[in-house]
Amino acid sequence: MARQVRIGVFVCHCGNNIAGTVDVKRVVEELSHYPGVVHAEDYMYMCSDPGQEIMKKAIREKSLTGVVNANCSPTLHQRTFRRVAEAEGINPYRVEIANIREQCSWPHMGDRETATRKAIAIIKAAVEKLRLNMELTPSVTPLTKRALVIGAGIAGIQAALDIANGGYEVVLVEKDICIGGRVMQLAGTFPGMERPDYLLASRLAAVTSHPRIRLYMCSEIEEVSGYVGNFDVIIRQKVGYVDKDRCNGCGLCLEKCPVSVPSEYECGLSQRKAIRIPFPDMAPFNPVIDAEHCLRFNGGQCQACREACPEGAVEFSGEDTLIEENVGIIVAAPGYDLLPAGEPEIYPEDPDIIDGLQFERILSATGPTGGEVRRPSDSKVPREVVFISCVGSRDPEHGVPYCSRVCCMYVAKQALLYRRAVPDGQAYIFYTDMRSDAKGFEEFVQGVMDEGNILYLRGEVSRVFRDGDKIKVWGVDSLVERDVEVSADLVVLARAMVPRPTTRELARRLNIASDEHGFLTEAHIKLRPVESLTSGIYLAGTAQWPRDVPDTIASAEAAACKVLSLFSREELLHEPTIAFVDEEVCSGCGQCVASCAYRAIDIDEGRAVARVNEALCEGCGACAAICPSSAVQLRNSTPRQFFEIIDVASG
Amino acid sequence: MDMRLQISPGMLRSEFVSKITELSGQDINLCYQCGKCSAGCPMSFVMDLLPNQIIHSVQLGLTEDVIRSRTPWLCASCLVCTVRCPKGIDIASVMEAVRQISLRKSEDFIDLAGLERGTLAELPAIALVSGFRKLTG
Numbered sequence: 001m002a003r004q005v006r007i008g009v010f011v012c013h014c015g016n017n018i019a020g021t022v023d024v025k026r027v028v029e030e031l032s033h034y035p036g037v038v039h040a041e042d043y044m045y046m047c048s049d050p051g052q053e054i055m056k057k058a059i060r061e062k063s064l065t066g067v068v069n070a071n072c073s074p075t076l077h078q079r080t081f082r083r084v085a086e087a088e089g090i091n092p093y094r095v096e097i098a099n100i101r102e103q104c105s106w107p108h109m110g111d112r113e114t115a116t117r118k119a120i121a122i123i124k125a126a127v128e129k130l131r132l133n134m135e136l137t138p139s140v141t142p143l144t145k146r147a148l149v150i151g152a153g154i155a156g157i158q159a160a161l162d163i164a165n166g167g168y169e170v171v172l173v174e175k176d177i178c179i180g181g182r183v184m185q186l187a188g189t190f191p192g193m194e195r196p197d198y199l200l201a202s203r204l205a206a207v208t209s210h211p212r213i214r215l216y217m218c219s220e221i222e223e224v225s226g227y228v229g230n231f232d233v234i235i236r237q238k239v240g241y242v243d244k245d246r247c248n249g250c251g252l253c254l255e256k257c258p259v260s261v262p263s264e265y266e267c268g269l270s271q272r273k274a275i276r277i278p279f280p281d282m283a284p285f286n287p288v289i290d291a292e293h294c295l296r297f298n299g300g301q302c303q304a305c306r307e308a309c310p311e312g313a314v315e316f317s318g319e320d321t322l323i324e325e326n327v328g329i330i331v332a333a334p335g336y337d338l339l340p341a342g343e344p345e346i347y348p349e350d351p352d353i354i355d356g357l358q359f360e361r362i363l364s365a366t367g368p369t370g371g372e373v374r375r376p377s378d379s380k381v382p383r384e385v386v387f388i389s390c391v392g393s394r395d396p397e398h399g400v401p402y403c404s405r406v407c408c409m410y411v412a413k414q415a416l417l418y419r420r421a422v423p424d425g426q427a428y429i430f431y432t433d434m435r436s437d438a439k440g441f442e443e444f445v446q447g448v449m450d451e452g453n454i455l456y457l458r459g460e461v462s463r464v465f466r467d468g469d470k471i472k473v474w475g476v477d478s479l480v481e482r483d484v485e486v487s488a489d490l491v492v493l494a495r496a497m498v499p500r501p502t503t504r505e506l507a508r509r510l511n512i513a514s515d516e517h518g519f520l521t522e523a524h525i526k527l528r529p530v531e532s533l534t535s536g537i538y539l540a541g542t543a544q545w546p547r548d549v550p551d552t553i554a555s556a557e558a559a560a561c562k563v564l565s566l567f568s569r570e571e572l573l574h575e576p577t578i579a580f581v582d583e584e585v586c587s588g589c590g591q592c593v594a595s596c597a598y599r600a601i602d603i604d605e606g607r608a609v610a611r612v613n614e615a616l617c618e619g620c621g622a623c624a625a626i627c628p629s630s631a632v633q634l635r636n637s638t639p640r641q642f643f644e645i646i647d648v649a650s651g
Numbered sequence: 652m653d654m655r656l657q658i659s660p661g662m663l664r665s666e667f668v669s670k671i672t673e674l675s676g677q678d679i680n681l682c683y684q685c686g687k688c689s690a691g692c693p694m695s696f697v698m699d700l701l702p703n704q705i706i707h708s709v710q711l712g713l714t715e716d717v718i719r720s721r722t723p724w725l726c727a728s729c730l731v732c733t734v735r736c737p738k739g740i741d742i743a744s745v746m747e748a749v750r751q752i753s754l755r756k757s758e759d760f761i762d763l764a765g766l767e768r769g770t771l772a773e774l775p776a777i778a779l780v781s782g783f784r785k786l787t788g
Binding site for chain 1: 654655656657658659660663678680681683684703704707708710711713716738
């Protein structure tokens with residue numbers, strides 16, 4: 001050490017929070033004689049402006065080279081005190097926080113002697129650590145100002161448009177043959193009852209024609225590497241076997257294709273062909289052959305579509321394309337699914353027992369029944385429809401423990417749409433609680449109740465079963481404490497909202513966390529709600545949690561806002577308190593590689609030593625803890641520092 | 652055997668329901684069963700069906716349950732329910748409508764000739780007047 005160590009200790013009373021339990025005067029007295037400490041002082045609130053002035057004055061007058069602040073948790077004021085020290089010329093990494101509130105005065109309230117001795121030990125430990133702290137500067141990494149958005153549902157579309165309109169290029173990846181996602185399937189939206197095509201039309205057009213949005217259809221994320229500011233992404237675009245430029249959308253091929261499979265878009269309510277030409281309201285124009293079902297790709301010789309095509313657009317050759325893109329950030333918006341059928345003893349399989357999305361299609365003007373409400377089994381107009389809420393939701397034993405948040409609202413909306421389509425029809429809604437907690441929602445539900453011919457029954461259902469032409473529903477009306485029976489023509493189950501089954505694998509490829517249900521996990525539910533725990537990867541829409549359209553748009557806009565604020569910088573600063581490898585000691589065993597949650601370490605095969613990618617390392621210390629020879633260490637948290645800490649704390 | 656209550660459009664739109672609507676001038680559909688009427692009712696402690704259950708029973712078209720209930724007759728017409736209802740339903744008027752329907756059925760009326768002389772002598776005149784008012788067709 002060239003310079004003499006001159007440490008200042010600042011002990012905060014935190015009003016009564018610390019001083020009420022810890023004898024701060026005795027702490028200051030004790031520390032003022034400790035080796036290396038040239039200044040010790042206490043104050044009522046060290047974080048206040050006068051407190052900060054006390055620090056600055058002492059740093060100047062005593063020529064301090066390091067500071068220990070004894071106060072609350074470092075999550076609260078480490079940044080504050082580092083800034084104060086830096087303003088007076090001390091490297092911010094030569095500021096240590098001794099937590100004598102959360103870890104001392106609060107748990108030892110009423111035991112002044114123990115608390116005081118513990119506070120002294122904690123502060124001395126911080127002094128010992130500080131003694132060996134190096135002066136560090138944040139590392140600088142370049143920033144690629146391009147964004148990748150995964151999923152072109154309403155969330156992905158909104159995020160992509162916001163980022164692109166902010167002036168940056170966006171790569172938008174959609175695995176389906178058209179964009180718009182689930183919202184495209186809906187018949188109407190609450191609370192305003194706008195048609196989804198009205199909500200989406202301008203956005204679809206904007207996305208497909210935006211000069212800064214590059215849209216990849218039928219594409220999925222194959223591989224992601226890199227770190228915030230510099231992700232390398234490999235996108236697999238499935239071969240479509242139809243030349244988009246030649247195809248004129250005439251649809252002759254559709255007539256000739258002998259294959260029919262349940263349509264995903266129509267939720268299995270109608271059939272589609274193996275060759276797929278988008279409807280006029282679908283965007284973009286993206287005709288493809290579905291090789292999974294096409295006879296030709298399953299050992300057959302069929303070429304009906306090619307023979308039918310007047311433009312010669314069908315070609316049976318080609319391969320998937322692997323596209324490499326370099327982006328600075330990623331927004332993940334892969335969307336949701338409905339909980340698959342469960343509890344067959346209550347809800348058996350029957351064509352007239354359908355889920356909420358299927359009823360959306362039946363209510364939709366572009367749906368399989370052409371906008372007329374007809375039930376699947378015999379195309380009769382249902383005179384009585386029963387809606388059942390909370391199917392799988394709020395049921396940790398048989399479904400999911402959470403509330404799906406949208407069902408109360410869409411059931412009300414569907415009942416209203418049904419009543420408009422079948423004016424003399426009767427709707428029944430079994431519900432457990434009514435949840436309508438956003439702007440205009442409660443008014444909407446009450447408006448639906450006022451309509452007439454819509455009966456709300458509070459209670460759950462015990463059995464749904466076919467009885468000839470009818471579907472009988474047995475349940476309870478808990479308000480009059482009576483078991484009830486309804487003879488319905490159609491039963492709609494509001495199944496729980498769940499993440500898509502593929503979301504977990506996507507999370508794995510992105511190296512972001514997902515929870516026990518498969519929803520993508522945010523960094524902090526309150527403070528960082530649209531960020532993943534991996535820097536540079538943001539979350540939007542229903543893959544994170546059940547959301548309605550307004551909340552989905554809000555989350556997408558929030559994610560885009562985070563992206564734009566990141567892109568407003570020229571380069572990225574990265575915390576320097578990260579892992580480093582002593583190559584003299586490292587044997588290249590690779591245990592650290594396996595321990596790293598951020599994929600920040602790999603083995604340099606040529607030299608057989610571990611290598612830390614400084615941009616990826618988050619400084620968690622897992623590698624340092626697992627390394628058998630202490631070859632990997634964390635800057636300013638080295639084993640030597642910890643031995644000193646243990647010595648002084650236990651002495 | 653099957654005690655299950657069968658709910659059907661016929662019940663929900665029965666003559667009883669439309670009669671209640673007509674007599675009370677109230678839209679029963681507006682009720683969302685918050686229970687504020689029952690919470691404030693000073694007579695609820697002696698009622699067999701709470702005021703909100705009466706309203707819900709009318710929604711369901713449970714004519715017999717409503718007509719047989721003691722509740723409309725125990726109603727003091729104090730109007731607390733009416734004043735407090737968040738949806739502006741005049742519940743006291745609904746109770747009155749139920750009473751009117753009951754009265755017009757001429758069921759359970761007081762047969763003056765059937766009363767014993769001793770009973771008549773003991774009954775206060777006001778009780779007889781009230782009884783006739785409530786329980787005769």
